[in-house]
Amino acid sequence: MHFEYNVKSGDFSNAGSASSQIKKVLKQLNVDSVTIKRIVVALYEAEVNVVAHSFGGTIFADVTAEEIILVLKDTGPGIPDITKAMQEGFSTASPQVREMGFGAGMGLPNIKKNADKLEIRSEVGVGTEVKIMVKLS
Amino acid sequence: MKIREVVALLDAKVFGNEQMLENEVEFAFSSDLMSDVLTVKTQNVLLLTGLANIQSLRTAEMSDVINVIYVRGKRITDDMKELAEENGILLMECNYSMFRASGILYKAGIKPIY
Numbered sequence: 001m002h003f004e005y006n007v008k009s010g011d012f013s014n015a016g017s018a019s020s021q022i023k024k025v026l027k028q029l030n031v032d033s034v035t036i037k038r039i040v041v042a043l044y045e046a047e048v049n050v051v052a053h054s055f056g057g058t059i060f061a062d063v064t065a066e067e068i069i070l071v072l073k074d075t076g077p078g079i080p081d082i083t084k085a086m087q088e089g090f091s092t093a094s095p096q097v098r099e100m101g102f103g104a105g106m107g108l109p110n111i112k113k114n115a116d117k118l119e120i121r122s123e124v125g126v127g128t129e130v131k132i133m134v135k136l137s
Numbered sequence: 138m139k140i141r142e143v144v145a146l147l148d149a150k151v152f153g154n155e156q157m158l159e160n161e162v163e164f165a166f167s168s169d170l171m172s173d174v175l176t177v178k179t180q181n182v183l184l185l186t187g188l189a190n191i192q193s194l195r196t197a198e199m200s201d202v203i204n205v206i207y208v209r210g211k212r213i214t215d216d217m218k219e220l221a222e223e224n225g226i227l228l229m230e231c232n233y234s235m236f237r238a239s240g241i242l243y244k245a246g247i248k249p250i251y
Contacts, residue, residue: 016195044199100192101171
């Protein structure tokens with residue numbers, strides 16, 4: 001199964017709607033609740049990142065019997081230093097993002113903790129691609 | 138503990154159906170930082186927060202939290218009520234501070250996560 005969702009920059013009222021829809025799909029597929037939580041927490045963190053940091057992007061979700069692959073592709077400023085961005089506590093979030101309850105520099109590390117595999121590719125001034133893989137079995 | 142008892146202890150106002158008052162809770166987590174809530178792995182946690190916005194509800198939804206108490210007199214908006222209803226989440230408003238509400242529940246036997 002393949003799904004695509006557009007994510008708008010700065011649209012905090014809808015941040016999480018794609019994650020919500022993926023959660024419903026996984027529930028219908030009878031994926032166990034612990035795995036669903038790992039997937040949607042990782043996806044939600046990544047979705048909020050696209051809303052908070054990029055100029056907009058798309059989420060591509062591919063679900064098979066064995067795994068789910070989530071790719072979040074955005075256009076935007078990119079991440080100059082991915083190693084630094086992966087450190088807990090490092091954040092470039094705006095005050096607006098912090099008011100939403102995020103921006104504590106915990107998003108990317110938490111995605112890594114919940115994913116079986118995480119790949120981040122980024123080009124400064126172009127955009128970022130985050131690939132999250134979680135086994136379903 | 139049943140949510141019905143939590144509501145009585147905190148003198149809280151409830152937004153949800155009567156049946157949800159029978160929800161059982163064993164653990165609670167108090168935070169205004171949703172990034173912290175998203176790291177909680179324990180299931181069936183009662184969330185106490187002063188962050189009354191849509192993102193606190195989205196966080197609850199992703200974290201499988203079905204009982205949320207907004208402390209410090211924060212008011213629940215109509216769009217929050219709508220999203221909560223859609224996801225089967227019980228919302229409560231409490232005028233106590235986060236410290237006071239957490240202390241009352243801890244004393245009554247609700248367990249901390251860490």
